[in-house]
Amino acid sequence: MAREQEMAASATRLDSMAAASTLPTPSFPGGFELPLAFRLPRIGSVDAVALEARAAELAKRSIKKDSKLAALELAVRMMDLTTLEGADTPGKVSALCSKAIRPDPVDRTVPSVAAVCVYPNLVAGAKARLAGSGVKVASVATAFPSGQTSTALKVAEVREVVVLGADEVDMVIDRGAFLSGRYSKVYDEICQVKEACGEAHLKVILETGELGTYDNVRRASLLAMAAGADFVKTSTGKVSPAATLPVTLCMLEAVRDVHDETGRVVGMKPAGGIRTAKQAIQYLCVLHETLGTQWMTPDLFRFGASSLLNDVLMQIRKQKTGVYQSLDYFTSD
Numbered sequence: 660m661a662r663e664q665e666m667a668a669s670a671t672r673l674d675s676m677a678a679a680s681t682l683p684t685p686s687f688p689g690g691f692e693l694p695l696a697f698r699l700p701r702i703g704s705v706d707a708v709a710l711e712a713r714a715a716e717l718a719k720r721s722i723k724k725d726s727k728l729a730a731l732e733l734a735v736r737m738m739d740l741t742t743l744e745g746a747d748t749p750g751k752v753s754a755l756c757s758k759a760i761r762p763d764p765v766d767r768t769v770p771s772v773a774a775v776c777v778y779p780n781l782v783a784g785a786k787a788r789l790a791g792s793g794v795k796v797a798s799v800a801t802a803f804p805s806g807q808t809s810t811a812l813k814v815a816e817v818r819e820v821v822v823l824g825a826d827e828v829d830m831v832i833d834r835g836a837f838l839s840g841r842y843s844k845v846y847d848e849i850c851q852v853k854e855a856c857g858e859a860h861l862k863v864i865l866e867t868g869e870l871g872t873y874d875n876v877r878r879a880s881l882l883a884m885a886a887g888a889d890f891v892k893t894s895t896g897k898v899s900p901a902a903t904l905p906v907t908l909c910m911l912e913a914v915r916d917v918h919d920e921t922g923r924v925v926g927m928k929p930a931g932g933i934r935t936a937k938q939a940i941q942y943l944c945v946l947h948e949t950l951g952t953q954w955m956t957p958d959l960f961r962f963g964a965s966s967l968l969n970d971v972l973m974q975i976r977k978q979k980t981g982v983y984q985s986l987d988y989f990t991s992d
Contacts, residue, residue, distance in 0.1 A: 705873035705909060714904040717948055718941045727940070728978040732770055734939040734971050735762060737957045738964045739797055739928070741776040743896065749784045752777055756788040763972050766979070772968070773957040774827060778803075779820045786824035797827035797862070801852060804866070804895035806831040810848050817855040828852070829862045831895060834869045837879055845879075849886035862890035862928055862961075867906045868898040876906055880913035890926035896963060901931025904945060911949040924953075930963020936974040939967060 722730055740759045742751060756775055763769040774795040777785050785796045798820040801813035817828055830852050836844040853861050863883040867876050880891050891910055894901035907929045914925050929942055939962060946960055954960055977983050 705877055707873050707905075710873060710909055711905045714908045714945060717908075717945045718904055720941075720944045722940060722944075724978065728975065730940050730943055731936060731971050731975050731978065733955065734936070734943065734962065735772060735968065735975075736770045737960055738772040738962045738968060739774045739776045739930075740772045740968060741896070741930075741963055741965045743776070743778060743799060743803075743965075747778060747781060749781065752781045752785050753788050756785055756794070758968070759794045760789065760792045762968060763975070766976070769972065769975060773961055776827075776829065776963070779816060779823065779825075782820055782823040782825050795826040796824060797829055798823075798825040799829045799831075799895075801830040801848075803829070803831055803864075804897040806833045807835070810851060813848065814851050814855045817852050821855070821857055821859050825859055827860045827862060828856050829864055829892060831864045831866060832879065832883065834866055837875070837882075838870070842878075842882060846882055846886045849883055849888065853887035860889040861887065862892045862926075863888040864892045864895055864930075865910075866895055866898055867893045867902075867910075868900045873905070873909050876909050877913050880910045881917065884913070884917050884923065884925050888925060890928050890961070892928040892930055892963065894929075894931040894963070896931035896965070899932075902929035902933055902963070904941060907942060908945050908949060911946060914954075915950055918950075924959065926959040926961070927954075928961040928963055930961075933962055933964060934966050934970065936967075936971045939971060 740755055742755055752775070755777075759772045759775045761767065761769075762772065771792060771794050774797045775785050775789065776797040776799065779798050779800060782796055782798045789796060800816045800820050802808040802816070806813075813830070817830065820828060830849070832845050833848060836842075849861075849863060863886075865876065865879045865883065867879075870876050870879060883891050891914065893906055893910065900906075907927070910927055914927055917923055917925060927946075933939060933942065942962070943955070946954055973983065
């Protein structure tokens, strides 16, 4: 009896939240509608055992030599070469941009990376250095990495980085609001940031290491996509654990489900903790098996990488020459 009363009270609170919501209700085909106040808690639980078993199974897939070289070069093209440290300087960013354009100075057939990701105050310098290269400039914003400031300041920061020339904006959600059940606040902030981005693409960082459960990861992914995210991203790289294969699979399945229901195509970016070529190929296997070849492009999948590139370059050199070379043969990231 007590359990029934608790469930009835919970349902009443959720209905009240939905009725009180003043958020806009975008029209998505297939029933993916807002407000989500009453829908998100009832999305259903993620089968953690099945999810982790599936991720582990896909991680064992082997790739033959020719396909492996293609996968490694694709991984390079999908990288957001990143520096987000307090000691970042214009000179360091300029050197990073040079590496982004020509990752391997010896082998000019190695492609450029997708983007360079920096703090807002370094966007203009990166934009100038990358001009004409095809490599995009991404900037973190919205009080990265904590997200703990007012919505007005977050939106102002996004507008500033777009004016400075950022092609892409990586925002962080307010995890405190999400974990306390204030989904409407999180949704509304993403909507305002998306509007402030203008033509720039918006990547929404969930910081999955702080969300606690796969259920929360799925809910946050769906919320971000409903609010207009062009990409959903795992992590800031400042919290452990960051990207993992099961979390990435959970988010990719949410991307797949939204596509199946609405036709919307949303990208995905695992970031943090991906350091080896072997790991990168595992992520590409999970991507291919979950979303297919349509998503096997830098337009729809990225790696957030600060230390991954050199290991991939070493493996590319090994595939082409049959000889391993040490990190001494490559510039530092």
